[in-house]
Amino acid sequence: MAIFSDSTRGGFRLGMLIYDTRYRSLTIQVGFLFxxxxxxxxxxDNTVENLRALGKxxxxxxxxxxxxxxxxxxxxxxxxxxTHGQALLVGLLNTLFLAAIACAxxxxxxxxxxxxxxxRNWIVARLMTVYIETFRNIPVLLWIIVMMAIMTEAMxxxxxxxxxxxxxxxxxxxxxxxxxxxVYIPEPLFTRGLGDLDIGVFLVSLDLxxxxxxxxxxIYAHLIITRHAEAVQNAxxxxxxxxxxxxAVLLLPLLALLWALGFHPGWPELKGFNFQGGIYMRNSxxxxxxxxxxxxxxxxxxxxxxxxxxxxxxxxxAARALGLRPGPTTRLVILPQALRVIIPPLISQYLNITKxxxxxxxxxxxxxxxxxxxxxxxxxxxxxxxxxxxMLIYLVLSLIISAAMNLYNRSVRLKER
Numbered sequence: 001m002a003i004f005s006d007s008t009r010g011g012f013r014l015g016m017l018i019y020d021t022r023y024r025s026l027t028i029q030v031g032f033l034f035x036x037x038x039x040x041x042x043x044x045d046n047t048v049e050n051l052r053a054l055g056k057x058x059x060x061x062x063x064x065x066x067x068x069x070x071x072x073x074x075x076x077x078x079x080x081x082x083t084h085g086q087a088l089l090v091g092l093l094n095t096l097f098l099a100a101i102a103c104a105x106x107x108x109x110x111x112x113x114x115x116x117x118x119x120r121n122w123i124v125a126r127l128m129t130v131y132i133e134t135f136r137n138i139p140v141l142l143w144i145i146v147m148m149a150i151m152t153e154a155m156x157x158x159x160x161x162x163x164x165x166x167x168x169x170x171x172x173x174x175x176x177x178x179x180x181x182x183v184y185i186p187e188p189l190f191t192r193g194l195g196d197l198d199i200g201v202f203l204v205s206l207d208l209x210x211x212x213x214x215x216x217x218x219i220y221a222h223l224i225i226t227r228h229a230e231a232v233q234n235a236x237x238x239x240x241x242x243x244x245x246x247x248a249v250l251l252l253p254l255l256a257l258l259w260a261l262g263f264h265p266g267w268p269e270l271k272g273f274n275f276q277g278g279i280y281m282r283n284s285x286x287x288x289x290x291x292x293x294x295x296x297x298x299x300x301x302x303x304x305x306x307x308x309x310x311x312x313x314x315x316x317x318a319a320r321a322l323g324l325r326p327g328p329t330t331r332l333v334i335l336p337q338a339l340r341v342i343i344p345p346l347i348s349q350y351l352n353i354t355k356x357x358x359x360x361x362x363x364x365x366x367x368x369x370x371x372x373x374x375x376x377x378x379x380x381x382x383x384x385x386x387x388x389x390x391m392l393i394y395l396v397l398s399l400i401i402s403a404a405m406n407l408y409n410r411s412v413r414l415k416e417r
Contacts, residue, residue: 094367106296190264
């Protein structure tokens with residue numbers, strides 16, 4: 001016997017939008033959509049009215065006006081006569097550079113600390129535990145201030161490197177100077193360089209572009225060699241030696257290019273009251289880099305430890321049964337499988353580093369928050385425009401990082417057949 005509900009009798013009625021399960025969910029979604037649109041319309045209208053009452057409008061014309069302030073750390077040409085848009089670009093590049101080097105160092109520190117906490121050596125395991133529990137339970141802003149204090153108070157002055165009675169010396173074969181004014185490292189110089197390309201906003205070094213292209217080509221060739229070796233191993237059970245081929249494609253073209261461009265390092269030298277030459281990295285950058293790295297590295301260490309513990313112990317026993325030592329077992333068996341657990345929460349830590357770069361204002365590092373959200377905002381009085389643009393930039397950066405890490409996560413996860 002077939003049973004029909006009342007909703008099938010007759011035509012469509014308005015009450016069905018609420019009482020009929022076929023339409024109820026759609027009605028709720030449309031209702032929430034209209035409420036959200038109404039809320040957004042009210043917010044925009046209220047903002048426009050308040051701006052009108054203050055005699056203001058909403059525009060980004062201030063980005064083309066003269067900035068009138070200097071930026072102490074920059075990667076592109078900039079002066080106080082540049083525009084606020086150029087200052088925004090300099091601050092954005094500073095943010096990207098700081099986030100990139102902090103993510104790299106935090107990953108290395110986190111992986112080593114996570115593995116070290118699982119070590120059978122009691123001292124190593126306890127030291128890593130102390131590091132993790134100490135750094136992740138103290139606010140990162142305090143670590144930034146502590147690192148800045150160490151760099152400015154504990155490091156020697158440039159005058160300490162002078163003369164026979166010098167109390168300080170350069171490190172790494174007299175190539176790096178760590179002072180209370182900053183860190184000086186060798187800079188790459190080219191006697192037969194390709195010059196720069198003016199794209200209007202800033203100059204692009206053609207030497208750097210050439211090095212990046214050759215380096216990317218070498219990495220691509222290395223991947224092809226590795227895939228071919230894996231195919232041979234799957235077919236024959238024997239993996240051919242590829243280290244010398246990979247080393248050749250990675251290094252030989254790059255070395256040949258550097259020789260053709262006349263590459264030579266420019267060493268920092270003490271002249272007068274300070275070091276001259278080389279690349280100068282301010283203490284604010286070093287403090288931010290170290291603080292963000294060691295703070296986030298403590299969280300990454302716990303992520304790595306959880307990922308390793310998620311791998312079945314039988315994998316370790318099987319590797320040892322095949323004669324693998326602990327080092328190769330961790331590198332070739334455990335970590336590749338643990339990546340499937342490590343990558344998703346690791347994305348959040350990279351996002352945290354990127355957003356925590358906004359704390360650089362505390363130590364005077366001129367990032368996006370200090371330029372667009374600081375001096376530019378105060379000089380132009382465009383609070384709403386500056387804050388909305390800064391929020392949009394951070395949102396786009398976070399989405400790009402998430403997308404890139406999700407692509408990598410899909411490449412390392414298990415493929416079902």
